[in-house]
Amino acid sequence: MGSQEIRTLILVVTAIFLIAPVFIVVYILVYNQRKKRHIEEKAQMKLIFEAELIKTQMEIQEQTMQTIGVELHDNIGQLLSLTSLTLNSIELENVDKAQQKIDAAIELNLKSIKEMRLLGKLLHGEQLVKLGLEEAIRNEIAWIEKSGKFTVIYDIDGERPAESNTDKDLILFRIVQEIFNNIIKHSQAKQIDIRLTYRADSISLQVIDDGDGFDIDALTEEQKGMGLKNIQKRAEIVGGEVFIRSQPGQGACIEIIIPYP
Amino acid sequence: MLNYLTFNTVSEFFCLTVALICLLKDKELIWRLLIVFLFVTTACETGGIFFATEYHDNQWLYNIFIVFEAAFVLAIFNNLFKKHGGNPLLAALGGVCFAGSYISDLMSHGFFKYSNNTFTIMSVLYVTFALYFFYLLVKSDIYIDLKYSAEFWWATGTLLFYFGTTACNIFDKHLEKILITPTLNLSYFIFAVLDVVLYGFWSYSFICKRWEAKKLEP
Numbered sequence: 001m002g003s004q005e006i007r008t009l010i011l012v013v014t015a016i017f018l019i020a021p022v023f024i025v026v027y028i029l030v031y032n033q034r035k036k037r038h039i040e041e042k043a044q045m046k047l048i049f050e051a052e053l054i055k056t057q058m059e060i061q062e063q064t065m066q067t068i069g070v071e072l073h074d075n076i077g078q079l080l081s082l083t084s085l086t087l088n089s090i091e092l093e094n095v096d097k098a099q100q101k102i103d104a105a106i107e108l109n110l111k112s113i114k115e116m117r118l119l120g121k122l123l124h125g126e127q128l129v130k131l132g133l134e135e136a137i138r139n140e141i142a143w144i145e146k147s148g149k150f151t152v153i154y155d156i157d158g159e160r161p162a163e164s165n166t167d168k169d170l171i172l173f174r175i176v177q178e179i180f181n182n183i184i185k186h187s188q189a190k191q192i193d194i195r196l197t198y199r200a201d202s203i204s205l206q207v208i209d210d211g212d213g214f215d216i217d218a219l220t221e222e223q224k225g226m227g228l229k230n231i232q233k234r235a236e237i238v239g240g241e242v243f244i245r246s247q248p249g250q251g252a253c254i255e256i257i258i259p260y261p
Numbered sequence: 262m263l264n265y266l267t268f269n270t271v272s273e274f275f276c277l278t279v280a281l282i283c284l285l286k287d288k289e290l291i292w293r294l295l296i297v298f299l300f301v302t303t304a305c306e307t308g309g310i311f312f313a314t315e316y317h318d319n320q321w322l323y324n325i326f327i328v329f330e331a332a333f334v335l336a337i338f339n340n341l342f343k344k345h346g347g348n349p350l351l352a353a354l355g356g357v358c359f360a361g362s363y364i365s366d367l368m369s370h371g372f373f374k375y376s377n378n379t380f381t382i383m384s385v386l387y388v389t390f391a392l393y394f395f396y397l398l399v400k401s402d403i404y405i406d407l408k409y410s411a412e413f414w415w416a417t418g419t420l421l422f423y424f425g426t427t428a429c430n431i432f433d434k435h436l437e438k439i440l441i442t443p444t445l446n447l448s449y450f451i452f453a454v455l456d457v458v459l460y461g462f463w464s465y466s467f468i469c470k471r472w473e474a475k476k477l478e479p
Binding site: 006007010011013014017018020021022024025028029031032035036039 | 388392395398399404405406407408413417420421424425427428429432435436438439451455
Protein backbone atom coordinates (compact mmCIF):
# COMPACT_ATOMS: atom_id res chain seq x y z
CA MET A 1 0.00 0.00 0.00
CA GLY A 2 1.50 3.34 -1.09
CA SER A 3 1.91 6.30 1.25
CA GLN A 4 -0.79 8.20 -0.63
CA GLU A 5 -3.22 5.33 -0.08
CA ILE A 6 -2.33 5.12 3.60
CA ARG A 7 -2.92 8.84 3.90
CA THR A 8 -6.34 8.53 2.22
CA LEU A 9 -7.24 5.59 4.43
CA ILE A 10 -6.28 7.52 7.55
CA LEU A 11 -8.29 10.52 6.43
CA VAL A 12 -11.35 8.36 5.78
CA VAL A 13 -11.06 6.57 9.14
CA THR A 14 -10.61 9.90 10.92
CA ALA A 15 -13.64 11.33 9.13
CA ILE A 16 -15.70 8.29 10.14
CA PHE A 17 -14.57 8.73 13.75
CA LEU A 18 -15.61 12.38 13.65
CA ILE A 19 -18.98 11.76 11.98
CA ALA A 20 -20.07 8.55 13.78
CA PRO A 21 -20.83 10.17 17.16
CA VAL A 22 -22.93 12.81 15.39
CA PHE A 23 -25.17 10.04 14.06
CA ILE A 24 -25.39 8.50 17.51
CA VAL A 25 -26.53 11.82 18.97
CA VAL A 26 -29.06 12.34 16.14
CA TYR A 27 -30.40 8.82 16.72
CA ILE A 28 -30.86 9.51 20.44
CA LEU A 29 -32.73 12.75 19.65
CA VAL A 30 -35.02 11.03 17.12
CA TYR A 31 -35.66 8.14 19.50
CA ASN A 32 -36.47 10.60 22.26
CA GLN A 33 -39.05 12.30 20.05
CA ARG A 34 -40.67 8.91 19.42
CA LYS A 35 -40.67 8.27 23.14
CA LYS A 36 -42.46 11.59 23.64
CA ARG A 37 -45.12 10.64 21.08
CA HIS A 38 -45.53 7.23 22.68
CA ILE A 39 -45.99 8.79 26.14
CA GLU A 40 -48.54 11.26 24.74
CA GLU A 41 -50.45 8.45 23.05
CA LYS A 42 -50.44 6.47 26.29
CA ALA A 43 -51.79 9.48 28.19
CA GLN A 44 -54.48 9.94 25.52
CA MET A 45 -55.44 6.26 25.76
CA LYS A 46 -55.66 6.58 29.54
CA LEU A 47 -57.98 9.57 29.19
CA ILE A 48 -60.19 7.68 26.73
CA PHE A 49 -60.24 4.69 29.06
CA GLU A 50 -61.20 6.83 32.05
CA ALA A 51 -63.93 8.58 30.04
CA GLU A 52 -65.27 5.21 28.91
CA LEU A 53 -65.20 3.96 32.48
CA ILE A 54 -67.26 6.91 33.68
CA LYS A 55 -69.68 6.41 30.78
CA THR A 56 -69.98 2.72 31.68
CA GLN A 57 -70.69 3.57 35.32
CA MET A 58 -73.37 6.01 34.26
CA GLU A 59 -74.96 3.51 31.90
CA ILE A 60 -75.05 0.90 34.64
CA GLN A 61 -76.70 3.44 36.93
CA GLU A 62 -79.18 4.38 34.21
CA GLN A 63 -80.05 0.75 33.57
CA THR A 64 -80.48 0.22 37.31
CA MET A 65 -82.83 3.20 37.51
CA GLN A 66 -84.85 1.92 34.56
CA THR A 67 -85.16 -1.51 36.15
CA ILE A 68 -86.18 0.07 39.45
CA GLY A 69 -88.77 2.24 37.67
CA VAL A 70 -90.28 -0.72 35.86
CA GLU A 71 -90.17 -2.84 39.01
CA LEU A 72 -91.86 -0.15 41.12
CA HIS A 73 -94.56 0.37 38.54
CA ASP A 74 -95.23 -3.20 37.45
CA ASN A 75 -94.51 -5.21 40.52
CA ILE A 76 -94.28 -3.44 43.87
CA GLY A 77 -96.84 -0.83 42.83
CA GLN A 78 -99.26 -3.59 41.88
CA LEU A 79 -98.63 -5.50 45.09
CA LEU A 80 -99.27 -2.41 47.23
CA SER A 81 -102.39 -1.50 45.24
CA LEU A 82 -103.66 -5.02 45.75
CA THR A 83 -102.86 -4.79 49.48
CA SER A 84 -104.75 -1.52 49.67
CA LEU A 85 -107.74 -2.96 47.78
CA THR A 86 -107.76 -6.05 50.00
CA LEU A 87 -107.67 -3.98 53.18
CA ASN A 88 -110.39 -1.64 51.87
CA SER A 89 -112.68 -4.55 51.10
CA ILE A 90 -112.62 -5.90 54.66
CA GLU A 91 -116.05 -6.09 56.26
CA LEU A 92 -115.63 -6.14 60.01
CA GLU A 93 -119.01 -7.83 60.55
CA ASN A 94 -117.78 -10.99 58.85
CA VAL A 95 -114.82 -11.90 61.10
CA ASP A 96 -113.78 -15.10 59.27
CA LYS A 97 -113.67 -13.43 55.87
CA ALA A 98 -111.97 -10.35 57.37
CA GLN A 99 -109.31 -12.60 58.87
CA GLN A 100 -108.73 -14.22 55.46
CA LYS A 101 -108.34 -10.82 53.82
CA ILE A 102 -106.01 -9.57 56.55
CA ASP A 103 -103.82 -12.67 56.05
CA ALA A 104 -103.81 -12.07 52.30
CA ALA A 105 -102.84 -8.43 52.87
CA ILE A 106 -100.04 -9.49 55.22
CA GLU A 107 -98.78 -11.94 52.60
CA LEU A 108 -98.89 -9.26 49.90
CA ASN A 109 -97.09 -6.89 52.20
CA LEU A 110 -94.36 -9.44 52.95
CA LYS A 111 -93.95 -10.01 49.22
CA SER A 112 -93.59 -6.25 48.71
CA ILE A 113 -90.92 -6.10 51.44
CA LYS A 114 -89.03 -8.96 49.73
CA GLU A 115 -89.21 -7.16 46.39
CA MET A 116 -88.05 -3.93 48.01
CA ARG A 117 -85.06 -5.73 49.49
CA LEU A 118 -84.15 -7.05 46.04
CA LEU A 119 -84.43 -3.52 44.66
CA GLY A 120 -82.17 -2.27 47.43
CA LYS A 121 -79.59 -4.84 46.38
CA LEU A 122 -79.88 -3.66 42.78
CA LEU A 123 -79.26 -0.09 43.85
CA HIS A 124 -75.87 -1.25 45.08
CA GLY A 125 -75.02 -2.61 41.64
CA GLU A 126 -71.64 -0.91 41.56
CA GLN A 127 -70.71 -2.30 44.95
CA LEU A 128 -71.73 -5.71 43.62
CA VAL A 129 -69.12 -5.35 40.90
CA LYS A 130 -66.58 -4.48 43.55
CA LEU A 131 -67.53 -7.65 45.44
CA GLY A 132 -66.86 -9.66 42.31
CA LEU A 133 -67.91 -9.97 38.71
CA GLU A 134 -69.51 -13.38 39.34
CA GLU A 135 -71.84 -11.93 41.98
CA ALA A 136 -72.82 -8.99 39.79
CA ILE A 137 -73.65 -11.33 36.88
CA ARG A 138 -75.56 -13.64 39.25
CA ASN A 139 -77.62 -10.67 40.41
CA GLU A 140 -78.36 -9.65 36.83
CA ILE A 141 -79.44 -13.21 36.03
CA ALA A 142 -81.79 -13.16 39.02
CA TRP A 143 -83.66 -10.23 37.45
CA ILE A 144 -83.85 -11.87 34.06
CA GLU A 145 -85.18 -15.09 35.55
CA LYS A 146 -87.82 -13.17 37.53
CA SER A 147 -89.60 -12.43 34.27
CA GLY A 148 -90.18 -16.17 33.86
CA LYS A 149 -89.40 -15.97 30.13
CA PHE A 150 -85.84 -17.32 30.30
CA THR A 151 -83.98 -20.25 31.73
CA VAL A 152 -80.45 -19.21 32.53
CA ILE A 153 -77.54 -21.62 33.09
CA TYR A 154 -74.55 -19.97 34.66
CA ASP A 155 -71.14 -21.69 34.95
CA ILE A 156 -67.88 -20.40 36.34
CA ASP A 157 -64.63 -22.16 35.39
CA GLY A 158 -61.19 -21.64 36.85
CA GLU A 159 -59.96 -19.81 39.89
CA ARG A 160 -60.63 -16.11 40.28
CA PRO A 161 -57.19 -14.43 40.50
CA ALA A 162 -56.23 -13.14 43.96
CA GLU A 163 -55.72 -9.71 42.45
CA SER A 164 -58.79 -8.52 40.57
CA ASN A 165 -59.26 -5.54 38.27
CA THR A 166 -62.43 -3.66 39.20
CA ASP A 167 -62.22 -1.42 36.11
CA LYS A 168 -62.24 -4.42 33.80
CA ASP A 169 -64.93 -6.10 35.94
CA LEU A 170 -67.12 -3.03 35.51
CA ILE A 171 -66.65 -2.93 31.74
CA LEU A 172 -67.26 -6.67 31.41
CA PHE A 173 -70.38 -6.38 33.57
CA ARG A 174 -71.69 -3.61 31.31
CA ILE A 175 -71.02 -5.85 28.28
CA VAL A 176 -73.08 -8.58 29.96
CA GLN A 177 -75.91 -6.08 30.46
CA GLU A 178 -75.71 -5.06 26.78
CA ILE A 179 -75.83 -8.71 25.66
CA PHE A 180 -78.84 -9.39 27.93
CA ASN A 181 -80.58 -6.28 26.58
CA ASN A 182 -80.05 -7.52 23.03
CA ILE A 183 -81.36 -10.98 23.90
CA ILE A 184 -84.44 -9.57 25.67
CA LYS A 185 -85.24 -7.09 22.89
CA HIS A 186 -84.47 -9.07 19.74
CA SER A 187 -83.79 -12.77 20.17
CA GLN A 188 -87.02 -14.44 21.39
CA ALA A 189 -84.72 -16.84 23.21
CA LYS A 190 -85.88 -19.25 25.91
CA GLN A 191 -82.55 -20.42 27.22
CA ILE A 192 -79.36 -18.51 27.92
CA ASP A 193 -76.05 -20.23 28.75
CA ILE A 194 -73.37 -18.12 30.38
CA ARG A 195 -69.86 -19.36 31.00
CA LEU A 196 -67.29 -17.25 32.80
CA THR A 197 -63.78 -18.73 32.52
CA TYR A 198 -60.71 -17.53 34.38
CA ARG A 199 -57.46 -18.40 32.61
CA ALA A 200 -53.85 -17.73 33.61
CA ASP A 201 -53.71 -14.28 32.08
CA SER A 202 -57.15 -13.68 30.66
CA ILE A 203 -60.85 -13.96 31.33
CA SER A 204 -63.41 -15.28 28.90
CA LEU A 205 -67.13 -14.70 28.91
CA GLN A 206 -69.35 -16.74 26.63
CA VAL A 207 -73.07 -16.09 26.23
CA ILE A 208 -75.10 -18.49 24.11
CA ASP A 209 -78.82 -18.11 23.43
CA ASP A 210 -81.26 -20.29 21.49
CA GLY A 211 -83.10 -17.36 19.96
CA ASP A 212 -83.75 -16.21 16.39
CA GLY A 213 -80.10 -15.56 15.61
CA PHE A 214 -78.89 -13.26 12.86
CA ASP A 215 -76.52 -13.09 9.92
CA ILE A 216 -73.71 -10.93 11.19
CA ASP A 217 -72.41 -10.16 7.67
CA ALA A 218 -75.83 -9.11 6.46
CA LEU A 219 -76.39 -6.65 9.29
CA THR A 220 -76.21 -3.02 8.24
CA GLU A 221 -74.36 -0.51 10.38
CA GLU A 222 -77.69 0.73 11.66
CA GLN A 223 -78.91 -2.77 12.44
CA LYS A 224 -75.75 -3.48 14.39
CA GLY A 225 -76.98 -0.60 16.45
CA MET A 226 -75.27 0.71 19.51
CA GLY A 227 -75.41 -2.68 21.29
CA LEU A 228 -72.98 -4.75 19.22
CA LYS A 229 -70.79 -1.74 18.48
CA ASN A 230 -70.56 -0.89 22.15
CA ILE A 231 -69.64 -4.46 23.06
CA GLN A 232 -66.86 -4.36 20.45
CA LYS A 233 -65.62 -0.93 21.51
CA ARG A 234 -65.62 -1.72 25.22
CA ALA A 235 -63.76 -4.98 24.74
CA GLU A 236 -61.14 -3.24 22.60
CA ILE A 237 -60.59 -0.53 25.18
CA VAL A 238 -59.41 -3.14 27.70
CA GLY A 239 -57.33 -4.91 25.06
CA GLY A 240 -59.86 -7.67 24.50
CA GLU A 241 -61.46 -9.42 21.52
CA VAL A 242 -65.07 -10.24 20.67
CA PHE A 243 -66.12 -13.29 18.66
CA ILE A 244 -69.70 -13.41 17.41
CA ARG A 245 -71.11 -16.57 15.83
CA SER A 246 -74.72 -16.65 14.71
CA GLN A 247 -76.97 -17.93 11.97
CA PRO A 248 -80.62 -17.02 11.40
CA GLY A 249 -82.80 -19.46 13.34
CA GLN A 250 -79.85 -21.01 15.18
CA GLY A 251 -79.33 -18.67 18.11
CA ALA A 252 -76.18 -16.72 18.80
CA CYS A 253 -72.90 -17.11 20.63
CA ILE A 254 -70.92 -14.12 21.79
CA GLU A 255 -67.50 -14.68 23.34
CA ILE A 256 -65.38 -11.95 24.88
CA ILE A 257 -61.78 -12.58 25.87
CA ILE A 258 -59.87 -9.90 27.71
CA PRO A 259 -56.41 -9.91 29.33
CA TYR A 260 -56.87 -10.25 33.09
CA PRO A 261 -56.17 -8.92 35.67
CA MET B 262 0.23 38.32 22.85
CA LEU B 263 -1.35 37.00 19.65
CA ASN B 264 0.23 33.64 20.50
CA TYR B 265 -2.24 33.34 23.29
CA LEU B 266 -5.27 33.81 21.05
CA THR B 267 -5.85 30.35 19.68
CA PHE B 268 -9.05 28.40 18.93
CA ASN B 269 -8.49 26.55 22.20
CA THR B 270 -7.91 29.50 24.49
CA VAL B 271 -10.74 31.58 22.98
CA SER B 272 -13.28 28.73 23.16
CA GLU B 273 -12.17 27.81 26.69
CA PHE B 274 -12.38 31.40 27.86
CA PHE B 275 -15.80 31.77 26.26
CA CYS B 276 -17.00 28.59 28.00
CA LEU B 277 -15.57 29.78 31.34
CA THR B 278 -17.44 33.09 30.96
CA VAL B 279 -20.73 31.27 30.19
CA ALA B 280 -20.11 28.95 33.16
CA LEU B 281 -19.53 31.94 35.44
CA ILE B 282 -22.79 33.56 34.34
CA CYS B 283 -24.91 30.40 34.38
CA LEU B 284 -23.50 28.10 37.04
CA LEU B 285 -22.30 30.39 39.82
CA LYS B 286 -25.59 30.09 41.71
CA ASP B 287 -26.45 26.58 40.63
CA LYS B 288 -27.88 24.31 43.31
CA GLU B 289 -25.67 21.37 42.43
CA LEU B 290 -22.11 21.56 43.75
CA ILE B 291 -20.74 19.40 40.97
CA TRP B 292 -21.92 21.90 38.32
CA ARG B 293 -20.53 24.84 40.30
CA LEU B 294 -17.20 23.03 40.50
CA LEU B 295 -17.14 22.97 36.69
CA ILE B 296 -16.28 26.67 36.90
CA VAL B 297 -13.12 25.71 38.82
CA PHE B 298 -12.34 23.04 36.26
CA LEU B 299 -12.76 25.45 33.35
CA PHE B 300 -10.62 27.99 35.16
CA VAL B 301 -7.88 25.37 35.61
CA THR B 302 -8.29 24.39 31.91
CA THR B 303 -7.96 27.98 30.68
CA ALA B 304 -5.01 28.63 32.98
CA CYS B 305 -3.34 25.42 31.88
CA GLU B 306 -3.86 26.22 28.18
CA THR B 307 -2.44 29.72 28.62
CA GLY B 308 0.40 28.39 30.77
CA GLY B 309 1.02 25.73 28.14
CA ILE B 310 1.52 28.36 25.45
CA PHE B 311 3.80 30.34 27.78
CA PHE B 312 6.02 27.37 28.63
CA ALA B 313 6.09 26.21 25.02
CA THR B 314 7.20 29.67 23.87
CA GLU B 315 9.68 30.38 26.65
CA TYR B 316 11.05 26.94 27.55
CA HIS B 317 9.94 24.79 24.57
CA ASP B 318 8.42 22.26 26.96
CA ASN B 319 4.99 22.11 28.48
CA GLN B 320 4.26 18.41 28.64
CA TRP B 321 4.69 18.22 32.44
CA LEU B 322 1.95 20.87 32.76
CA TYR B 323 -0.52 18.75 30.77
CA ASN B 324 0.52 15.76 32.88
CA ILE B 325 -0.82 17.65 35.89
CA PHE B 326 -3.90 18.81 34.01
CA ILE B 327 -4.87 15.27 32.98
CA VAL B 328 -5.41 14.47 36.68
CA PHE B 329 -7.87 17.38 37.06
CA GLU B 330 -9.56 16.42 33.83
CA ALA B 331 -10.09 12.81 34.92
CA ALA B 332 -11.31 13.84 38.37
CA PHE B 333 -13.90 16.32 37.09
CA VAL B 334 -15.17 14.33 34.11
CA LEU B 335 -15.51 11.16 36.18
CA ALA B 336 -17.22 13.08 39.00
CA ILE B 337 -19.81 14.48 36.58
CA PHE B 338 -20.43 11.09 35.01
CA ASN B 339 -20.81 9.66 38.51
CA ASN B 340 -23.45 12.32 39.19
CA LEU B 341 -25.27 11.54 35.93
CA PHE B 342 -25.25 7.78 36.56
CA LYS B 343 -26.60 8.25 40.08
CA LYS B 344 -29.42 10.49 38.85
CA HIS B 345 -30.47 8.20 36.02
CA GLY B 346 -30.30 4.84 37.74
CA GLY B 347 -26.93 3.78 36.37
CA ASN B 348 -24.22 1.88 38.16
CA PRO B 349 -22.34 4.38 40.36
CA LEU B 350 -19.38 1.99 40.66
CA LEU B 351 -18.51 2.60 37.00
CA ALA B 352 -17.03 6.04 37.66
CA ALA B 353 -14.98 4.61 40.53
CA LEU B 354 -13.77 1.91 38.15
CA GLY B 355 -12.80 4.71 35.75
CA GLY B 356 -10.76 6.27 38.56
CA VAL B 357 -8.95 2.98 39.14
CA CYS B 358 -8.23 2.68 35.38
CA PHE B 359 -6.87 6.20 35.36
CA ALA B 360 -4.63 5.66 38.39
CA GLY B 361 -3.27 2.41 36.96
CA SER B 362 -2.53 3.79 33.52
CA TYR B 363 -1.15 7.11 34.83
CA ILE B 364 1.28 5.41 37.23
CA SER B 365 2.30 3.02 34.47
CA ASP B 366 2.94 5.96 32.09
CA LEU B 367 4.94 7.89 34.69
CA MET B 368 7.00 4.84 35.52
CA SER B 369 7.76 4.12 31.88
CA HIS B 370 8.75 7.61 30.69
CA GLY B 371 8.76 9.89 33.70
CA PHE B 372 6.83 13.04 34.55
CA PHE B 373 8.17 15.32 31.82
CA LYS B 374 6.77 13.36 28.89
CA TYR B 375 3.03 13.58 28.23
CA SER B 376 1.03 10.51 29.36
CA ASN B 377 -0.44 9.83 25.97
CA ASN B 378 -1.52 6.27 26.75
CA THR B 379 -3.50 7.48 29.75
CA PHE B 380 -5.20 10.12 27.63
CA THR B 381 -6.17 7.54 24.99
CA ILE B 382 -7.42 5.04 27.57
CA MET B 383 -9.41 7.73 29.36
CA SER B 384 -10.84 9.03 26.07
CA VAL B 385 -12.18 5.56 25.28
CA LEU B 386 -13.59 5.36 28.82
CA TYR B 387 -15.29 8.79 28.57
CA VAL B 388 -16.82 7.80 25.22
CA THR B 389 -18.09 4.54 26.78
CA PHE B 390 -19.51 6.45 29.74
CA ALA B 391 -21.26 8.98 27.48
CA LEU B 392 -22.79 6.13 25.46
CA TYR B 393 -23.80 4.38 28.69
CA PHE B 394 -25.49 7.62 29.80
CA PHE B 395 -27.37 7.74 26.47
CA TYR B 396 -28.40 4.14 27.04
CA LEU B 397 -29.79 5.11 30.46
CA LEU B 398 -31.76 7.95 28.84
CA VAL B 399 -33.17 5.68 26.14
CA LYS B 400 -34.03 2.94 28.65
CA SER B 401 -35.83 5.25 31.04
CA ASP B 402 -39.63 5.49 30.93
CA ILE B 403 -39.47 9.14 31.86
CA TYR B 404 -39.45 11.61 28.98
CA ILE B 405 -36.86 14.37 29.12
CA ASP B 406 -36.88 17.17 26.57
CA LEU B 407 -33.31 16.64 25.41
CA LYS B 408 -33.24 19.91 23.47
CA TYR B 409 -33.05 21.69 26.81
CA SER B 410 -31.28 19.05 28.89
CA ALA B 411 -27.98 20.34 30.35
CA GLU B 412 -26.83 16.81 31.13
CA PHE B 413 -27.52 15.55 27.60
CA TRP B 414 -25.59 18.37 25.90
CA TRP B 415 -22.71 18.07 28.35
CA ALA B 416 -22.45 14.34 27.57
CA THR B 417 -22.83 15.05 23.82
CA GLY B 418 -19.93 17.53 23.86
CA THR B 419 -17.83 15.04 25.80
CA LEU B 420 -18.70 12.20 23.40
CA LEU B 421 -17.93 14.20 20.24
CA PHE B 422 -14.65 15.55 21.63
CA TYR B 423 -13.22 12.34 23.02
CA PHE B 424 -14.46 10.22 20.10
CA GLY B 425 -12.67 12.57 17.72
CA THR B 426 -9.51 12.95 19.78
CA THR B 427 -9.18 9.16 20.11
CA ALA B 428 -8.97 8.87 16.32
CA CYS B 429 -6.65 11.88 16.05
CA ASN B 430 -4.37 10.53 18.75
CA ILE B 431 -4.08 7.17 17.06
CA PHE B 432 -3.31 8.70 13.66
CA ASP B 433 -1.52 11.80 14.98
CA LYS B 434 1.81 10.89 13.39
CA HIS B 435 0.18 10.69 9.96
CA LEU B 436 -2.19 13.61 10.36
CA GLU B 437 0.53 16.03 11.43
CA LYS B 438 2.34 15.34 8.17
CA ILE B 439 -0.60 16.74 6.20
CA LEU B 440 -0.01 20.48 6.11
CA ILE B 441 -2.98 22.76 5.60
CA THR B 442 -0.97 25.98 5.83
CA PRO B 443 2.85 26.20 5.61
CA THR B 444 3.07 26.01 9.42
CA LEU B 445 -0.14 24.30 10.57
CA ASN B 446 -1.04 20.64 10.01
CA LEU B 447 -4.40 18.85 9.74
CA SER B 448 -4.12 17.50 13.26
CA TYR B 449 -4.03 21.03 14.66
CA PHE B 450 -7.22 21.99 12.79
CA ILE B 451 -9.09 18.84 13.81
CA PHE B 452 -8.18 19.44 17.46
CA ALA B 453 -9.20 23.09 17.12
CA VAL B 454 -12.59 22.12 15.67
CA LEU B 455 -13.07 19.47 18.38
CA ASP B 456 -12.21 22.05 21.05
CA VAL B 457 -14.75 24.48 19.64
CA VAL B 458 -17.35 21.69 19.47
CA LEU B 459 -16.64 20.59 23.06
CA TYR B 460 -16.76 24.05 24.59
CA GLY B 461 -19.66 25.08 22.36
CA PHE B 462 -21.79 22.17 23.56
CA TRP B 463 -20.70 22.65 27.15
CA SER B 464 -21.59 26.35 26.99
CA TYR B 465 -25.05 25.48 25.65
CA SER B 466 -25.36 22.88 28.40
CA PHE B 467 -24.62 25.56 31.04
CA ILE B 468 -27.24 27.83 29.47
CA CYS B 469 -29.75 24.95 29.69
CA LYS B 470 -28.78 24.48 33.34
CA ARG B 471 -29.53 28.15 33.98
CA TRP B 472 -32.93 27.80 32.24
CA GLU B 473 -33.69 24.76 34.39
CA ALA B 474 -32.81 26.69 37.55
CA LYS B 475 -34.94 29.66 36.41
CA LYS B 476 -37.92 27.39 35.80
CA LEU B 477 -37.66 26.09 39.35
CA GLU B 478 -37.43 29.58 40.85
CA PRO B 479 -40.64 30.63 42.64
